[in-house]
Amino acid sequence: IVLPGILVLSACGNNSDSNTTASSANDGIKERTIKTGIGNSEAHPQGQGMNKFKELVEEKSGGKMKVQNFFDATLGDDLKMTEALQAGTQEVTTPSTSPLVGMVPEYGMLDFPFVFNTEKEADAILDGKVGKQLLERLPEQGLVGLGYWENGFRQLTNSKHAVKTAEDFKGLKVRTMQNEVHLDAFEKLGANPTPMAFSEVFTALESGTVDGQENPMPTIVTQKYNEVQSHLSLTKHVYTPFVFLVSKKFWDGLSEEEQKIMREAAEEAGKFQRDLNRSENEKAIKELEKAGMKINEVSDQEREKMKEIIKPVNDKFAEKIGANLVDEMMTELAKVRGK
Ligand code: TF8
Numbered sequence: 001i002v003l004p005g006i007l008v009l010s011a012c013g014n015n016s017d018s019n020t021t022a023s024s025a026n027d028g029i030k031e032r033t034i035k036t037g038i039g040n041s042e043a044h045p046q047g048q049g050m051n052k053f054k055e056l057v058e059e060k061s062g063g064k065m066k067v068q069n070f071f072d073a074t075l076g077d078d079l080k081m082t083e084a085l086q087a088g089t090q091e092v093t094t095p096s097t098s099p100l101v102g103m104v105p106e107y108g109m110l111d112f113p114f115v116f117n118t119e120k121e122a123d124a125i126l127d128g129k130v131g132k133q134l135l136e137r138l139p140e141q142g143l144v145g146l147g148y149w150e151n152g153f154r155q156l157t158n159s160k161h162a163v164k165t166a167e168d169f170k171g172l173k174v175r176t177m178q179n180e181v182h183l184d185a186f187e188k189l190g191a192n193p194t195p196m197a198f199s200e201v202f203t204a205l206e207s208g209t210v211d212g213q214e215n216p217m218p219t220i221v222t223q224k225y226n227e228v229q230s231h232l233s234l235t236k237h238v239y240t241p242f243v244f245l246v247s248k249k250f251w252d253g254l255s256e257e258e259q260k261i262m263r264e265a266a267e268e269a270g271k272f273q274r275d276l277n278r279s280e281n282e283k284a285i286k287e288l289e290k291a292g293m294k295i296n297e298v299s300d301q302e303r304e305k306m307k308e309i310i311k312p313v314n315d316k317f318a319e320k321i322g323a324n325l326v327d328e329m330m331t332e333l334a335k336v337r338g339k
Contacts, residue, residue, distance in 0.1 A: 027255050034067045034250075036092035037075030037084075039198040044222040045280055046094060046242060047071050049149060049273030053092075056265035065261065067092075077197040079178065086142035088249035094242040096151050097134075098179040104137045109326050111181035112314045114307040115333070116239040119150070119278060124336040126241055130329045135243075144251045146266035149242040150277045151216055156235045157225050158212025159205070162296045163233035166306045175201055175213040182238070184313045189306065205229060216240075217284035218277055226288050232295045234285075237306065244270065 034057065040046045047069075054067035075081050078095030082103070085093060097107040109115075116122045125131055126148040135145035156163055158172055170190035176182040178195045186193035194210050204210045205228040212229065219225075220232065244266045251259065289295055318326040 027257070029061050029064045029255070029258055029261070032065045032258070034065060034091040035070070035075075036067060036094075037070040037073075037081045037090060038094055039073040039077055040071065040219060041222045042069075042071045045218050045273050045277040046149065046151075048276055049269050050094070052272045053265050053269035056268055057261055060261045060265060061258070065258065073197075073199040077199050079197070082143070082245060085245055085247035085250075088247050091247050091250045092245065094149055094244050096177060096240050097243050098177040098182065098240055100243070101179055101181075103141045103143075104134065106134055106137055106321055106325060108179070108181050108317050109321050109329060110134075110241065111179055111238060112317070113185050113238045113310050114303065115314075115329075116153075119152075119239075119274075121333055121336050122150075122239045122241065123274075125329055125332055128332060130325070130332060133325065138245070139248055142248045144246045144248050146244040146246060146263055147270055149244060149270045150274045151240045151242050152218070152277055152281065153236045153239050154214045154216055155220065156212060156214045156233045156237070157220060157229040157293075158231050158233075159208070159229055160211050160231070162231050162294060163235065164296055164298060165302050166309055168233075173209075173211045175204055175210045177240075181313065181317050184316075185238075185310045188310050188313055201225075202228065216277075216281070217288075218280045221280070221284040221287055226291045226293045230294060232285075232288060232293045234295070234297050235306075236298070236303070 036050055036053070038046050038050060042048070042051070050069045050071075054069055057065050057067050075084065075090060078093070078099045081090055081093040082095055082100060084090035098111050101108045101111070116125070131148060135147070138145045156174070158174070160172060161168065163169060163172070166189060169186070171192065173192045173194060174186055175196045176186055176193045178197065183193050183195055194204075196204060196210075201213050202223060202225070205213060205225065213225065214235070214237070215223075215225075226232075246262065251262075254262070285295065
C-alpha cells in the first residue's frame with residue numbers, strides 16, 4: 001500500500017532537485033543491476049574502461065550493485081542507447097557527444113575541427129567549466145552526465161589514395177557521424193560525406209558504399225578497418241570525447257551513497273580509460289603499418305590550410321550554438337596554451 005505513494009513522490013521529484021524526502025526513504029545500498037552498452041568492442045580502451053567501471057562499482061558496493069556490460073552495439077548505436085536511457089530501459093552508456101547534438105546543440109562546439117591541438121587541451125576544457133556547463137544541459141534531456149572519457153583525435157582512412165593536402169579530400173566518399181558540423185566540414189573540403197551509425201561502417205567500407213571513414217586509432221585497430229582500407233592519413237582533424245551518461249530515471253531512484261559510488265567509479269575508470277587510450281594510440285600506428293596499411297603524416301602547414309577552408313563552418317555553428325559559450329572555450333584554451 002505504501003509503495004505507490006513513494007512512486008508518485010519520486011515521479012514529482014523529477015522536475016526539481018533529487019533532494020526530496022523520497023531519498024531519505026531510500027538510504028544505503030540496494031541490490032541493483034546496471035545494464036551498460038557501448039558501440040566499441042571489449043578490447044577497445046572504452047570496453048576496458050567499462051570493465052574497470054564494473055569492477056569498481058561492484059567492489060565499492062560490496063557486490064550489491066552489479067554491472068552488466070554489453071559491447072559491439074549489441075544494445076544499439078549511440079543514439080539508440082541514449083534514447084533507451086531517457087526511457088529508463090538501460091542505465092548507462094558512454095557515447096560520442098557528436099550524435100547527441102539533436103538533444104544538446106551546445107555539444108556541437110566540440111565538433112569544430114582543429115580546435116584542440118593536444119589531449120591536455122581537451123582535458124582542460126572537458127574537465128573544466130565549459131565541460132561542466134555542457135553536462136548541466138543533460139538533466140532536462142532525462143540524462144545525467146558523470147564526466148568525459150576519451151574517444152580521441154580522429155584520423156582518416158580510405159581505399160583510394162593518401163590524403164596529404166586539403167585537395168586530396170575532393171570526391172572522397174567519407175562516412176561521418178550523424179552530426180551537422182562534421183557533415184558541413186567534409187563538404188567544405190570537397191569530400192562527399194555520408195552520415196551513418198557506427199555499427200554499419202565496416203560493411204559500408206567493405207561493399208564500397210563509402211571510400212573512407214574517420215575515427216581515432218584504437219577504433220581503427222579494434223574494428224580491423226585495415227582489412228577494407230588501404231590508406232591511413234594522420235589528419236588529426238578533430239578531437240571527440242565520450243560522455244559518461246546515466247539514465248536520469250534510474251539516477252533519481254538511487255540513494256546518495258549509491259550515487260557517490262557511481263560517480264567515483266565513472267571518474268576512476270575514466271582516468272584509467274584515458275591513459276589506456278593514449279598509450280594505445282602509438283601502438284596502433286605500428287600495428288597497422290605491420291598489417292600493410294600505407295600511412296602518411298599531414299604537415300602542420302597543410303592542416304592550417306584545411307582549418308582555413310573549414311573556418312566558415314565553425315563560425316556559422318558558433319553563432320547557432322551561442323557565441324558566448326564558444327568564446328569561453330577559446331579563452332580557456334588560450335589560458336592553457338599560456339597565451
Ligand atoms: C563513431 C564514434 C564511435 C563511438 C562508439 C563506437 O565513429 O567515434 O566510435 O561513438 O559508439 O561513430
